[in-house]
Amino acid sequence: MKINPFDNNFGAEITGVDLRDTSQEIKDAVYQAFLDHQVLVIRDQELSPLQQVAFTEIFGELEWQENAQHSHPEHDKVLVLSNELRPDGSAVGVVDAGDFWHSDSSHHEEPVKITVLQSIRNPKTGGDTEFCDMYRIYDALPDDIKAKITGRNAIHHVSKALNPRVTISPSRPGAADFYETQAKNRAPVSQPLVRTHDETGRQALYASPRFTLKIEDMDDAEAQPLLDELFKYVTDRKRPYHYRHKYRDGDLVMWDNRCTLHRATGGYGLPDIRRMHRTTVIGPKAFFKPAA
Numbered sequence: 107m108k109i110n111p112f113d114n115n116f117g118a119e120i121t122g123v124d125l126r127d128t129s130q131e132i133k134d135a136v137y138q139a140f141l142d143h144q145v146l147v148i149r150d151q152e153l154s155p156l157q158q159v160a161f162t163e164i165f166g167e168l169e170w171q172e173n174a175q176h177s178h179p180e181h182d183k184v185l186v187l188s189n190e191l192r193p194d195g196s197a198v199g200v201v202d203a204g205d206f207w208h209s210d211s212s213h214h215e216e217p218v219k220i221t222v223l224q225s226i227r228n229p230k231t232g233g234d235t236e237f238c239d240m241y242r243i244y245d246a247l248p249d250d251i252k253a254k255i256t257g258r259n260a261i262h263h264v265s266k267a268l269n270p271r272v273t274i275s276p277s278r279p280g281a282a283d284f285y286e287t288q289a290k291n292r293a294p295v296s297q298p299l300v301r302t303h304d305e306t307g308r309q310a311l312y313a314s315p316r317f318t319l320k321i322e323d324m325d326d327a328e329a330q331p332l333l334d335e336l337f338k339y340v341t342d343r344k345r346p347y348h349y350r351h352k353y354r355d356g357d358l359v360m361w362d363n364r365c366t367l368h369r370a371t372g373g374y375g376l377p378d379i380r381r382m383h384r385t386t387v388i389g390p391k392a393f394f395k396p397a398a
C-alpha cells in the first residue's frame with residue numbers, strides 16, 4: 107500500500123490496496139492514514155454494495171438512511187446518490203445530495219464520523235467533490251473570533267426550508283414539500299461550534315452553511331454576521347484550506363466529518379449520469395474540551 111499526500115497534507119491518495127481485504131492490518135493502515143490526512147482517495151476499487159458495507163463496518167456501526175427510498179436494493183445501508191431517472195420519472199437516487207458545504211449528519215445528536223463514497227459512474231464533465239480542512243480554518247481564525255465561539259453551541263437543522271443560506275434544488279422531485287415536512291417534524295440539534303476531535307485531540311470549527319442556523323444564547327443581530335464571517339473561510343474563492351477531487355473510475359473516497367466539510371460541486375446533467383454509493387459510520391457525540 108502506498109500513501110501519496112496532497113498539498114499541505116490535507117488529503118492523500120492510496121494505491122496498491124484491495125479493500126475487499128478487511129484484515130486488521132489493512133484496517134489499521136487505512137485508519138492511520140485517515141486520521142493523518144482527513145480525506146483519502148483510494149484508487150482502483152470495485153466493491154459490491156455488500157463489500158462496501160463490510161469495508162465500512164470495520165470502522166464502526168453504520169448509520170440508518172434517512173432517504174430510505176434511495177437505498178440500494180442489495181443493502182439498505184448503502185445510499186445511492188444519482189441523477190438517473192426511472193422510465194416513470196422517479197429518481198433512482200438522491201439527486202441533490204451534498205450541494206452545499208456541510209459535515210454529514212451534523213443535524214443528528216450522534217453525527218456521522220466517516221463517510222465512504224464509491225464512484226460507480228462518473229459524468230464526462232463535472233461531478234467533483236470539494237473538501238475543506240476545518241482544523242486549519244480553526245487555527246487561522248483571529249483570536250477575537252476564537253474567543254467568541256469557543257465553548258459555545260450552535261443550532262443545526264436538516265430542513266433547507268428553515269435556512270436562508272441555501273436554496274432548494276429544482277431537480278429533486280417534490281423537494282419543497284419534503285423540506286417543509288422536515289421543518290415541522292424534525293427537532294433542532296445543538297452542537298459545539300468548536301469541536302475537539304475525540305482521537306487526535308485537535309480543535310476544529312464545527313459549523314456549516316447547510317445545517318447551522320443560529321448560535322445559542324446570542325442574538326441574531328450578532329450571531330448571523332459572525333456565522334457569515336466564519337463561513338467566508340469555507341467559501342473563500344482562494345480556497346487555501348481546500349482539496350477538490352475529480353473522480354477517476356474505481357475511486358473510493360472516505361473522509362472524516364469531525365474535522366472537514368464537503369460539498370458536491372455539480373456541473374453535469376442528463377443524459378450524462380453520475381452515480382455514487384455512500385455508506386456512513388455513526389458517532390461519537392461531538393464535544394468541546396479546552397486545550398490543556
Ligand code: SIN
Pocket residue numbers: 187203204205210221223233234235236368369370371382384
Ligand atoms: C455527500 O455530501 O455526502 C456527497 C458528496 C458528493 O456526492 O460529491
